[in-house]
Amino acid sequence: MIPLRIKVEANADQPFVVRLRSFEADAREKLNPFDAALERVGPEGAHYVGEGGPIRILGIDPSKVDGDVLLVNPRRGTADRLIRSSSQHNTFLVTERCDQVCLMCSQPPKKHHVDLFPYFEAAALLAPEGATIGISGGEPTLFKTQLFRFLERVLGARPDLSFHVLTNGQHFGENDRGALSRIDDRGRVVWGIPLYSRDPAIHDEIVGKPGAHAQLLENLALMCRLGAQVELRTVLMRPNADGLPRLARFIASTLPFIRTWAVMQMENIGFGRMNWKTLFYDSSQGFDVLGHSLDLVRSRGIDAWLYNFPLCTVPEAYRHLAPATISDWKRTYREECVGCSLKARCGGFFEWHPRNHGYYSNLGAIQ
Ligand code: SF4
Incomplete structure (x- = not known):
């Protein structure tokens, strides 16, 4: 697995953000104050120096x-790779x-919560050209004042960047109209919002919050009025699988x-691990309900996709709708995938998918 946290040694009291540069010395004058350039590599590690x-x-x-943006915690001797320059999966x-x-x-x-927005802002401003950065939690909009300010400032300073924000959609309100319109004026923020069922009782049961479905629909209407970019997300599980066509009809019509x-x-x-046995739905066995729902939504001109599905568990006709969405740092393949x-x-x-992978069919059958 690609490590997101690495060991470091730094002479500082407080956490700080730094971007690592491993290029040659004559380019050093181009370094900005957050950059540190590689001095030497030895058995005791790689030494960088910056302002x-x-x-x-x-x-x-x-x-x-090289080019990674780190949040260094000198007391712990660790650094989180907030931006991996070679990756499309920075969150x-x-x-x-x-x-x-x-x-x-x-x-x-x-x-527990620690406000890291100032570090995130510094890191985002150092991101590679054209990057899309994910924002997730927990629920990021529990701190929406800080979140909106962060998005507005970064998008204002870096017109090339975009964001994908995962949110449960519970905390938007009419008072956010101004902030949301300023942030999203050029469609550079996509809000990934989960809706699990057309049936309020099933949705509320899944999210463990009475009234969540009603609040979500109200807030989706607000997002619609504001012209926000919304990616609706539905995790497929036993409790909501049968109701998927009904949800698809609702999406298409409303x-x-x-x-x-x-x-x-x-x-x-x-x-997910604790409840795996009662929740996991083997889509390689019961794809009809899924295929029918995707067809329905797509027939109304809405893009519909399958995220996190191994391709061999998806019927051939739908494989083009199943992009490789699992982030690089948490992706793996099985022995059956060789060849x-x-x-x-x-x-x-x-x-962390179980060895007994849960899908009935096809794994290893495609050569
Ligand atoms: S065998 Fe492995 S690589 Fe091939 S489609 Fe299935 S999961 Fe993907």
Whole structure:
């Protein structure tokens, strides 16, 4: 697995953001105050020097972190790779707090919160040209004042950047109209919002919050009026699988303004692991309900996709709708994948997917 946290040594009291530069010395005058340039590599690590002082990186080849933006915690001797320059999958986890307790949550909520927005802002401003940065949690909009300010400032300073914000959609209100319009004036923010069922009782049961469905529909209407870019997300599970066509009809008739509908497979981690046996829906066995729902939504001109589905578990006619969405740092393949002709465009499995993988059919059958 690609490490998101690495060991460092730095002479500083407080956390700081730095971008690593491993290029030759004559380019140093181009460094900005957040950059640190590689001085030398030895058995004791890679030494970088910048305006913020020296920093030593341990246990990873400097070529693998060239251009990476780190949040260094000198007291702990660790650094989080906030931006990996070679990756399309950079996400800022802005909080672990959440007001929902979803049955399949991969990152169960915690009470503790530390405001890292100033570091995220510094890091985003150092991101590679044209990057899309993910924002997730917990529930990021529990800190929406800070979130909106962050987005507005970064998008104002970096017209080339875009954001994808995962949110439960519970906390938008009419008072946010001004902030949301300023942020989203050029469609550079996509809001990924989950809707699990047309049936309020099923949705509320899944998210563990009475009244969540009603609040969500109200807020989706607001997002529509504001012209926000919405990616609706539905994790496929046993409790909502049968109702998928009804949800698809509702999306097609009532939410045609959404940009995308993503039906997603579960992650076997966090609450998802705890509830796997009761929730996991083997889509290789019961794809009809899924295929029918995708057809319905797409027939109304709305993009509908399958996220996190191994390609061999999807009927051939629908494989073009299943991009490789599992982030590079948590993606893996099985022994059965060796020699598979679909591997180059398949997203494989989450690193933590059980060995007994849960899908009935086809794994390893494609050569
Ligand atoms: S065998 Fe592996 S690589 Fe091939 S489609 Fe299935 S999961 Fe993907």
